[in-house]
Amino acid sequence: MVDRENIESVFPLTQLQTGFLWHSLASEPDRCLVHVQCSLHGPINVDLFELAWQLTIEHQPMLRASVHWRNIKQPVQMIMRKVEFPFQYIDMSDGEIFTENLEAFIEKDRLLPLDLTVAPLLRVSLIKRTRNLHELIWLCHHLLLDGWSCNLILQQVLNIYQQLVDGVKPEKGNILGFQEFLRWKAQQDSDSGIAYWQKRLNGVKNTPLVSNWIQSTEPAVQSSEWLSVEQIISREESLQLVNNLRDMRVLLNSAMQGLWALFLGLCNEQKDVVFSTTVSGRQAQIEGIDTVVGLLINVLPVRVNIDSDQTIGEWLRSIQENHQQGEAHALVEPDVLQSCAGHCDNLFDSLLVVENQPQVKSNDALSISNAHSGIVSSSGVIVIVKPGEQIALRLSVAVPALERSRLQSLMDVLAGGIRYLASARSDSSVDDWRKQLAIVADTCQLFSIDAHGTPSHFASSTHTKSQRIHRIAESVNSATFVSQVSHSVRQQVREIWAEVLQLENFNDTDRFFDLGGASMQALRLFNMLDTKIGVKLPVTTLFKADNVQALAQLVTELLDNSKVVHDNTVPESDTDYRPDASADASADSSADSSADSSADSSADSSADSSAELRPT
Structure with missing residues (x-):
């Protein structure tokens, strides 16, 4: 209690x-x-x-x-x-x-x-x-x-x-407390941000990397374990890179976005690629924002057009400008960003993180070293870049099926791309950089390239995306209510299901997770149930009703009886709890959505750096 x-x-x-x-x-x-x-x-x-x-x-x-x-x-x-x-x-x-x-x-x-x-x-x-x-x-x-x-x-x-x-x-x-920051955030105009991202992501296509790598015939259990490799760029090469980027008027973050975009372009034989990156969420011009303790980060999509004819400096500056414009609209929520992308359902397939948080300083009493933490993100591949006298790279994959040798080869390609950029001439073209990446990748047997430096084969096969996530509740017996569900409601739920998962052929009893559903799709699912049917459901509903048939039944009950859906699996020790604004004068009005419009009133689900999630 x-x-x-x-x-x-x-x-x-x-x-x-x-x-x-x-x-x-x-x-x-x-x-x-x-x-x-x-x-x-x-x-x-x-x-x-x-x-x-x-x-x-x-x-x-x-x-x-x-x-x-x-x-x-x-x-x-x-x-x-x-x-x-x-x-x-x-x-x-x-x-x-x-x-x-x-x-x-x-x-x-x-x-x-x-x-x-x-x-x-x-x-x-x-x-x-x-x-x-x-x-x-x-x-x-x-x-x-x-x-x-x-x-x-x-x-x-x-x-x-x-x-x-x-x-x-x-x-x-x-x-400045986190709650005060949320009040400020709730007062900001969201329409301009949505309009920006709709325009920015118009026509964007999938740029998969994980799905190109992994082949699985058995449902995979999502694991908190990550397969990671690390590499340190030498002091000399790190300094050379910093100086070269300064001459180009380009930040390290922009350079890494360009490098990752080139690699994804090679993997998918595309010149229009998309991936995600983290932002601190502290761009707001309010006093004390740098000292707020809470979850302020957001994950934004990065869309890059690979213009082979531009010089590297021109191209990276254009990436930098686009990122700065995106940061100005960094308060847009992940599910809204995904909806702005239309049929591109994996904006967050890979994640690039260039660390920029304040470093912990030693004092006379204690000195600190080797500070680090784990990964929490739902992206399948994460690239973490730590600036310093020696730039450190960490590449992590949340899929046990990937061999360490393949991961190390990818790291070798990235490190080779950094070394090329450190010594690139001012008139070097994007295509020169791309070809260098392809050559390094070929020596690592990631690609086979033709005489023009174009990858002719990505050394992988198909991917069967399926997940087996522990089911929290078994409180819905789908066999007992098939005839009770309104056909129109079930059809609406099925259409939402199909749009969210980008699927046409599936059964109404197929589980959300087995169909490839993840946190970002869950976000869209609950948001669309609210906007299209007018039903607000808590995120934990998906554990009780994880297929079209079961979810349609709950929606029908809610529409017919105006019932609040409860999680009946709670321990008795917690069943009496109800947040009450009267408990304290400083408390916000319980779980009322108007208390903070920064939290979606439908109790939409999920994230991942991080956005969707799997251990940033």
């Missing part, structure tokens, strides 16, 4: 948060859990370090949040006034195999679930390696925090710890 007197505020989840909730409930173990890990150098007063975390949690509302979705129309996040957080100190200094022990601990911690309905959604572990070296393992949930926010939290913990060591009383200070 929730202690109502301990409630500070209640407000709806955003659409992206709802997507992470959807994926969290659909996966076991929870694929939205993130381990933030770093090394801390210097002797540590464990009691003061734990206190630094406690004070940080008291200061940051999103670290005191829980999530509730059962028996209410729309999922909400509830900020508690006071919470107790789990902290443990483990001494592994006597172990001879520290790395193996640490990896085993992290794996065990990953499998231990978080109860989303109980704040705080985090666990902190401090592990001693030597007297002056500790590993910090912070488990948090991506539903509440993005990477930028995680770095802000780590920085605040270190700063408060320094003050405590110095005997200085930490001061709270005023911060």
Whole structure:
């Protein structure tokens, strides 16, 4: 039971948060859990370090949040006034195999679930390696925090710890909260953004990469595991690239977008390609936006026309200009972006991330190194670029069927493309760069190329996209209500189903996930049920009614009886919970959609960097 007197505020989840909730409930173990890990150098007063975390949690509302979705129309996040957080100190200094022990601990911690309905959604572990070296393992949930926010939290913990060591009383200070940001966001004009993306994505075609690689004859279980390879560009080549891009008046982000576009173009033999990239969501011109802790990120489509005749500099500057225009309309929600793309159903097939969050700085008390976290995204392929004296590349694929050798070959192609760009002349053409990529790819046996540098065969075969996601509830017996469903309602639901999944031939009893449905399609599904039929359903409905027949039955019942669909699988301990605005004067009006129009009133599902989702 929730202690109502301990409630500070209640407000709806955003659409992206709802997507992470959807994926969290659909996966076991929870694929939205993130381990933030770093090394801390210097002797540590464990009691003061734990206190630094406690004070940080008291200061940051999103670290005191829980999530509730059962028996209410729309999922909400509830900020508690006071919470107790789990902290443990483990001494592994006597172990001879520290790395193996640490990896085993992290794996065990990953499998231990978080109860989303109980704040705080985090666990902190401090592990001693030597007297002056500790590993910090912070488990948090991506539903509440993005990477930028995680770095802000780590920085605040270190700063408060320094003050405590110095005997200085930490001061709270005023911060711009996530809820205030959402209120500002709700006041922004969305029509201009929708119009921009409709024009930008008009006529766009699929640019698949995952589906070109993977062949599967058995339904694949979505996994929280990622197959990853990494590569570090040398200091000399990194500096050469930075200088060359400066001469071209091009940012590293734009250069990487061009490189990834060229590679996708080679894979698909297309000159008009689309993929996705993350934006911080902090472009707003409001004071304190850089210090907001919450889930502000968004994933935007990047559409690139490969003009072989342009010089590399001209082409990359055009990509840069288009991206800047897109960032001006970065508040558009993922399902709206997908709908703007018409019949292109995989805007988020691959994801490019060029990190730009603030780095955590060391202080006199502790220095920090090797800070990193896991991946949460639904894109099948993720390219992560970390700027620095040595540019670091990380390539991850969320499909176990892909061989590491194939993944390493792709990395070799990308690294070769970067090295070419670092030394490219100002008059080098896009076609020169493309041919260089094709040559490198051919040596890696990704392609066969003809005399003109054109890929004649992509070294892969067909893809059968099917998923088997754990079914949360078995509360609908489809055999008992076939005759009860209105034919017109079922037809409408089937048409929506077909449009969302881009399918014509399927049975009304085929499961959404087995037909290739993922979070982005689920977003569109619930949005279209609202706009075309006028029915608002919670995202968890898809776990109870995962086929046309079952969903049509629920829609019919709702239309006929004006009933609120409840999730009858909740534990008894949580069935009495109802968010109530009267619980606290500062609480928003319970799960009312008007409390925050940034969270879609239909409780639309899903996301993925990240957008759809699979572990950014």
